[in-house]
Amino acid sequence: MFGMRKWNTPVLRPTAPFIIGGxxxxxxxxxxxxxxxxxxxxxxxxxxxxxxSGKKAH
Incomplete structure (x- = not known):
């Protein structure tokens, strides 16, 4: 019941648009x-x- 699953859960592909948008x-x-x-x-x-911070004004 617990432990490794038969199918991996996709994480990166569904969240990629949100990561790129961020x-x-x-x-x-x-x-x-x-x-x-x-x-x-x-x-x-x-x-x-x-x-x-020491950056000179133009």
């Missing part, structure tokens, strides 16, 4: 965040984390 959303959010941090409006703001 990676795409993570990448796009990171790019948007980087673009907002380097925008003219927030480039010289003292709350900008890029300035706090």
């Amino acid at each position: 990676i795409a959303v993570f990448y796009l959010v990171a790019k948007a965040q980087d673009a907002m941090i380097n925008s003219e409006e927030y480039k010289n703001d003292p709350r900008n984390p890029a300035i706090a």
Whole structure:
């Protein structure tokens, strides 16, 4: 009754679209965040984390 089953349960194939979607959303959010941090409006703001880490303002 318990232990190894006769048929394996597929895990990766049904979840692949969700994994790919999660990676795409993570990448796009990171790019948007980087673009907002380097925008003219927030480039010289003292709350900008890029300035706090030592990255020079353009």
